[in-house]
Amino acid sequence: MEYCSSGSLLSVLESPENAFGLPEDEFLVVLRCVVAGMNHLRENGIVHRDIKPGNIMRLVGEEGQSIYKLTDFGAARELDDDEKFVSVYGTEEYLHPDMYERAVLRKPQQKAFGVTVDLWSIGVTLYHAATGSLPFIPFGGPRRNKEIMYRITTEKPAGAIAGAQRRENGPLEWSYTLPITCQLSLGLQSQLVPILANILEVEQAKCWGFDQFFAETSDILQRVVIHVFSLSQAVLHHVYIHAHNTIAIFQEAVHKQTSVAPRHQEYLFEGHLCVLEPSISAQHIAHTTASSPLTLFSTAIPKGLAFRDPALDVPKFVPKVDLQADYNTAKGVLGAGYQALRLARVLLDGQELMLRGLHWVMEVLQATCRRTLEVARTSLLYLSSSLGTERSSSVAGMPEIQELKVAAELRSRLRTLAEVLSRCSQNITETQESLSSLSQELVKSRDQVHEDRSIQQIQCCLDKMNFIYKQFKKSRMRPGLGYNEEQIHKLDKMNFSHLAKRLLQVFQEECVQKYQASLVTHGKRMRVVHETRNHLRLVGCSVAACNTEAQGVQESLSKILEELSHQLLQDRAKGAQASPPPIAPYPSPTPKDLLLHMQELCEGMKLLASDLLDNNRIIERLNRVPAAPDV
Structure with missing residues (x-):
């Protein structure tokens, strides 16, 4: 394959600029490339078994865009959708809990594993790319507290996408949304979170298969984003819809994010009134950007951007030289x-x-x-x-x-x-x-x-x-x-x-x-x-x-x-x-x-x-x- 001169996805995430996850545009590039790579593997009956940011290499295209490649097929093998395997490979933070139990905790068990174990690894990888941190974190870290790590992954409630133990011997806390420090818009998060929740499922009977995973991720990647600035609320929204959707569907999507009913939605674009007929295609909406969005009017009370003070995430130096x-x-x-x-x-x-x-x-x-x-x-x-x-x-x-x-x-x-x-x-x-x-x-x-x-x-x-x-x-x-x-x-x-x-x-x-x-x-x-x-x-x-x-x-x-x-x-x-x-x-x-x-x-x-x-x-x-x- 071609030489990837820009390191791996892990090196990108290790950069201080991405300490809280990738920007939205870059995350979508990662999602597109990973989905395309996994689709190619499944078409050829291959299970990777070691998907993680360190095995996703980055190169820069001719137009300066990022391109990510799945690499390191040392643990890969041919496996059809209905076949199982019993050998264990992978990196422990990204391992399916059943594989983790045998490979890391060394507990004897006779479980066989299917191709969906790759989906668990993809879920952890996507969460890591979106937030800059792993989804399951016991007190002291995954490598120091392996038993709690296993508990978090196996006791996770349905719908939860992350779990953490904040203090030693403390309770497990579950998250059903991405953290507020994440750089992804609420519009993209609403599309992504259900996917993470359904591929980060321990029970294989409840976990999605690859067909549904490809269908749902392709649905996201085929959508276009319309930037809407709610003037009354003073918040910028990213509304993801399909180009063939009607204005009525777009207005309902705006309603979900802003709580402004369609009948009360009125828009300006670049100083001009926009009359949006509900029955026509959303393709008639002008091309928007974050700096040039549609301006939405309503009678809501300004609430502004919600964010976490970065000062709360600043660690302290130890007095001695270490x-x-x-x-x-x-x-x-x-x-x-x-x-x-x-x-x-x-x-x-x-x-x-x-x-x-x-x-x-x-x-x-x-x-x-x-x-x-x-x-x-x-x-x-x-x-x-x-x-x-x-x-x-x-x-x-x-x-x-x-x-x-x-x-x-x-x-x-x-x-x-x-x-x-x-x-x-x-x-x-x-x-x-x-x-x-x-x-x-x-x-x-x-x-x-x-x-x-x-x-x-x-x-x-x-x-x-x-x-x-x-x-x-x-x-x-x-x-x-x-x-x-x-x-x-x-x-x-x-x-x-x-x-x-x-x-x-x-x-x-x-x-x-x-x-x-x-x-x-x-x-x-x-x-x-x-x-x-x-x-x-x-x-x-x-x-x-x-x-x-x-x-x-x-x-x-x-x-x-x-x-x-x-x-x-x-x-x-x-x-x-x-x-x-x-x-x-x-x-x-x-x-x-x-x-x-x-x-x-x-x-x-x-x-x-x-x-x-x-x-x-x-x-x-x-x-x-x-x-x-x-x-």
Whole structure:
């Protein structure tokens, strides 16, 4: 086979950067390669019998990607699915409990083993790759407490994927999920944990076979990931679905991770509203990344990222010079330092996503303000131009007939509607000013996030710590140190401890505290946004109702004016044949003047009706535009 120049999976996991497991992308590469390798072995009827990270070699492909290869077939043999073997091989931490009992505990037993023993080893290997540690750990370690190691693996409850004994002669504690320090997203964990639970089964009757293992792992590997940032919760989610799934299935997957029901899910992507039709394929969702996710809106309370303080995982140096112990301690401290760096980046990215998402919401609300204000002002302009003419005063001087009284009441109602529209316009203007002020705050906050230098400070400490760690790594291979070298070693220990303390201080004070403060501020801003959106909805409804009512009032007024105009024409025709009426005690408009006025008023009302009809068409179109997201 080709030369694998990058060591083994074990050497990758032994690196301090991966003290808490592989990054998600690298873990998926391991899973894909191991599944492909095991599938090839089973197609050829081979059982490996010694699967472990040390027997999985790594090489780098032409495009810089990792490729992992199953190696070391010294213990392999041909074995069909229904065949058994009795010989024992393997590495004890990765051995099936039945094999462990005979090979490690030296207990006589006549059990025969099948091909599924490889599945147990794969389960332990995958857990190790995902978390950086073994799943079954007795007090003192697997090599020092073999009886408890066997107890943990054989007494493990169904569904548990890990077990540990925290203190000597203490109780066994079981885990049904991956630890919080794991770098895998909750979306991937939800897919992986059931697989681990079913291949880490002692009883072969309950353990999956290879066919089901290949089916379930292939299902994971065929899925695509959609990155979703819950703006209200301030958490980034990885949603794994099949490309052929519908939007409805995607929304249900989001619901499982966020508890936001599909009917309450509204999305933005790169500042634009995304209307997701449940029946269409999820392939229509835009390509997302961790830095460019879909932004999900809901009314949930911000909770932020849950994480374990790396300071809790920092070991202490022993006072005396012990080269091996000092190396192990430095490795553990450096691993916690890399975990702090990773968390610092995640927290900073979370602040950026919060501020960017709020900025987009501000833009959507401002656009809603502009559209509603345009409709309100247009309606108000037409109403004011019609009601502000001298024709309104002419109606007052007309004869006291019932139709004119109704017309005057209708015109009074139009004036009232104009006043309401005026107040709505003023209200929207004030909302725009409030949103502009909040947008300016967001700009300042984003500038502060971009100017943050905590990542650089942590990285600087890590670089110096890494240099000392490499010196310790070389020193541990030596039988001892001279006096001067020993003094330098002691000084390095002091400097290493000082750097670690400084790193954790920066993480706590510059990263965690700022992140927690940003969550509090974010929660207040989200409440303002939610209230503003509800307020705009009410104002928009008022504007729409005013336009609808104004159209109805205008139609009634036009009908009355047409009837009056028709009546005046008839009265004029009759008056030409009759004798002239007696002189009125008070001056009154002539039929000719009244007729002309009615005709002008009718034409004005028709123009107003046309304008109001246009406004209603605009409102209908706005109602078809997706509403601003619930926040």
